[in-house]
Amino acid sequence: MSKETISLWVNEAPHRVEIEPGESLLSLLRDRLGLTGTKNGCGEGHCGACTVIVDGRAVRSCVYPAARAEGKRVETIEGLARDGALHPLQRAFIAEGAVQCGFCTPGMIMAAKALLDRTPNPSDAEIRRALRHNLCRCTGYSSILRAVRAAQAQMRAAQAEPPDASAATSAAAYTSARPLAAVGRSLPRPDARAKVTGQAVYSADLRFPGMLHAKVLRSRYPHARLLGVDTRRAAALPGVVAVLTARDVPGVNRHGLERPDWPVLCDDKARYIGDAIAVAAAETEALAAQALELIEVAYEPLEVVDSPERGLEPDAPLVHESGNVAKHIHLERGDLAEGWARADVIVERTYRTARAEHAFLEPECSVAVPEADGRLTVHVGSQIPFDDRRQIAAALGLPESQVRVVHAETGGTFGGKEDIAGQIHAALAAWVTRRPVRLLYTRPESIIAHPKRHPTVIHLKTGATREGKLVALEARILGDTGAYASLGPYVMTRTATHATGPYEIPHVWIDCHAVYTNNIPSGAFRGFGVPQAAFAMESQMDLLAEQLGLSPWEIRRRNAFHTGSLTATGQELRESVGLLETLDRVQAAWRALDSPWAYQTAEGKRRGWGLACAFKNVGLGGGAPDTAGASVEITTEGHIQVRAGAAEVGQGLVGVLAQIAAEELGVGPERAEVLVGDTALTLDGGATTASRQTYITGNAARLAAQALRETLAAVASAALGKPAAPLRFADGRIGDGERWLAWEEAVALARGAGCALRAERVYRPPETRPLGQGGDMHFAFGYATQAAEVEVDPATGEVTVLRVIAAHDVGQAINPLGVIGQVEGGVVMGAGLALTEDLPMRDGLPLATNLAQYRIPTVEEVPEILPIIVEDPAQEGPYGAKGIGEIPSIPTAAAIANAIHAACGARVYEIPATPERVREASTREASTREARTREARTRAPMPGRGSGRAAGDSR
């Protein structure tokens, strides 16, 4: 049986469409009707990104047979706006900042619409219930809930119903404490409209004539010698255009951001289950998949190094010839022996953290297009367009000038799209076939292939004086860096240098190994090794406080970094250390809630609060080149175009750059448009990582805009007969308060005089030094304090996060709405780390390969989040701004773990704190308590060591 034709209505227009047997409604919409606003986040029913409405009900189009849509009415995101007027949901999503990467947005909006169409006045629980199958990795859902409530209120108001008093207060009301004209204001992101209407183009939405589809054959074994690959049968399959192996890689068959140890296509060995053996390019995706099955590979399976512990054993097989220690990191300060001598209490514990998956909603996709002039363009949503170009060119043996990388709209990255993932394979296939090639990962492939958050074992020994001053820290850290270095050596360096937490400790000895194994590589993931360190150290802080009879607030206050403090690397913090303010603000906010630190509910559940502080470097530091360029241009129609090589991955950089340029040039930010990440059109922006782009690209854009401002000031000065320097730029005018010149006029004069109306600047941040060489390892740090309230079910060990107060020192909020979005999203990601997220591996094989088994938080798990913005300006940062991308995820897991302890006395030393672990910990705790009581009964009562800290004294 073959194709059939069905009739259906899509967005009120009738369609007759020929479909393939087995086709899904998603593919009908995207591939046949070109309605690419509906997204494919997993293709297996788990994420909700493909949600559309069929006959009034939300369905997942990826698992909805197209044939079943016969005669039905389908609504997609493209049909929501009427004559250019956005639906109230679309407007509210924009206004509330409920759009970041935008990949979940169309499905989320459709799910919300299906709800509001039937239930005009849903309760909070009903909204959550309606959205529980729509995953979002960026926003933390809080803004989405606000947006749905706001839209609902609007729709009711439109029907002249009385406004709902409970309608949410808008996050858009937040402003910086030091607002300027554009900077410091909560403004909608410039790309939000395209994202809420389904017009935003992600790389999987691109279509080129004659485009082929590529698929990658991955290793059958986690560790095996490759004896031979026979592609003949696959290549002979009709419709298959090329089947490529290591032999077909014309340039260097290795890539890697830290060191080139990762084969483009395996030649000698396969080192993990995601290793690429061959690439097939065919007329359809199905044919390419079929071709993979015909490739014959002869393997000699080798013993699997399944853990870093095994990797370090003397008889362990070598993952790489260079040895299994990918990086040994060591730092020392002071004299540990002296530290122990001064310590009145010492706490020594071992902590473990799990492998975590980024679960960005958009799976990796690269589209490579050979151009008529012989060059190759690769469209990809990644974090480092210029590094992509370098690595593609090297593998293809081409000069970089022959390769252009165009940053597509990107559906979330969080560190997981720094490494090469398909860019080279797609480019190679396009280069060989001379046809456009698309390589789209499936969700399981994405989970198997790209680097993860390092699983770590962190052993800490921490000493403090009776007064609660930390005096010594010894740390032994082991990280599973998997099969390839990726950014692992840098990540584990960050774990090591942040092992002290944001606290002054005079005597420090830290030793850390990043070990190669045959597991999925570990690399960058929001927080870059620091969340692991924070979980360990913040738990130690509470344990010490307990022994010293101090409150969790007090012990942190006594040791917190302040101006003049020295970090573990010996760096002096000379300015912008807002840590204590974050601590004070969180404490004040907690007091205002009037919520006991620990108590039992009427239903017998235990509730408690936990605290954690954090710091995180902004920028790469360690002496790495950390520059970024940007240009600003005033176009003939009077728009401002900012171009930068940085990547917009959902975090909101485009809005930040628009606001900065608008601020300098004295016009509204809506006049500014931003183009990012095109290696042919922008200056290199470096990696979009390490919370660095607001600071670095922000400064570059500011400098470029200032250059234009000087040009305009000069012509205005001449025209007004006033000195240029004191002229003000405001509200589209230039003047000194007495006399004004319209901005357009100044532009016209400048243009007429032949002045350059485009300026580009490269910003180089203050110098940093590699670890061990003294001086500043980083040029700026962000600081944070979070307090989490949890509820523990003592019978099952289940933990629910109820509230999180999160104060973050960002130096200066350029766009407070964006900052809040980062905080809310980061906190929820941290909650996932704390409670549910784990990608276990056994013998080199992952035990979770989809978004049902790997459990990121859903809207049903989201706590109430109270964000607090602290602004302790950084002198060099643009307007004082630092970075905010990563730090919101850092203290959350630690705060939750501490809260679990406050609630029920159980201390978890391993995250995620699954119900089983929590219950185990409380059983352990109960039996220790019992033993202690027994002991106390038989002997004299113990002196007050504060072991049974009462609930109240930690306030």
Add this chain to the structure above:
Amino acid sequence: MWRAYLTPTTLEEALAMLAEHRGEARIIAGGTDLVLQSQQGKCPSTVMVDITRLPGLDQIAERDGYLQIGALATHGQVASSPLIRERAEVLALACGWVGGPQIRNVATLVGNVVNALPAADGAVALFALDAEAEVVNLRGRRWLPVAELYRGVGLCTIDSCVELVTALRFRALGPGQRSAYERLAPRRVLALPIVTVAAVIEIAEGRFVEARIAVGPVAPTPFRAVRAEAALVGQPVTAEVIAQAAALAAADAQPRDSATRGSREYRLDMVEALVRRALSQVMTG
């Protein structure tokens, strides 16, 4: 992947289609799991006989002293049906846990049973309700206890290539009967449960008169904790009796160690904890 997707409009037509493509065709209703299995090449059937256009099969009604649920009734319908909520609450509660609207709107309760997965929320409740399924093939119709449909993990005694389940039925809870549904999962929603417990209990004069306790997914199929039930009936409603029954329920469970859902020991403990909670719930609720 299927080659043909057929949409019969009568039951007879559907059965005829199955017969025509004997062995290659199978029934599809909500298709929540089946479509994915087929797309991933895990379903051998090449012809899908979509019964979602058969009339009358989406009814939830009282018939012949039974509550009857048609084969096309979705989890959403069951969870929100006033009839079920009032007279078989345990089933409404269980179905309410299933997925988000995208699944609830599509996935049928009958499909949940035919799928025969021990983790299915609705099915566990049906076990506690002593439900029966109406099976129709070319030879006729018959009612079978739902428990008899289960042969193992994902194995149903109904062969969807030749026959279909058209309805489920069970007796509504009597005036003295109460029910409860307890569920523990590693993530509140969209995750396979660690343990589920459905209970239907009748208490009179301080004693258990009837007790039906179903447990999933801690064995190849959902099961009735018969020893626990027997230990309750005739006994006074006390914490000790409940604790004893809960321990017996756990003794009948045979969970596997799961790297993502907890160790065998923990899951056994949780059977006990959830049975205890379900029974206490019934007492106080």
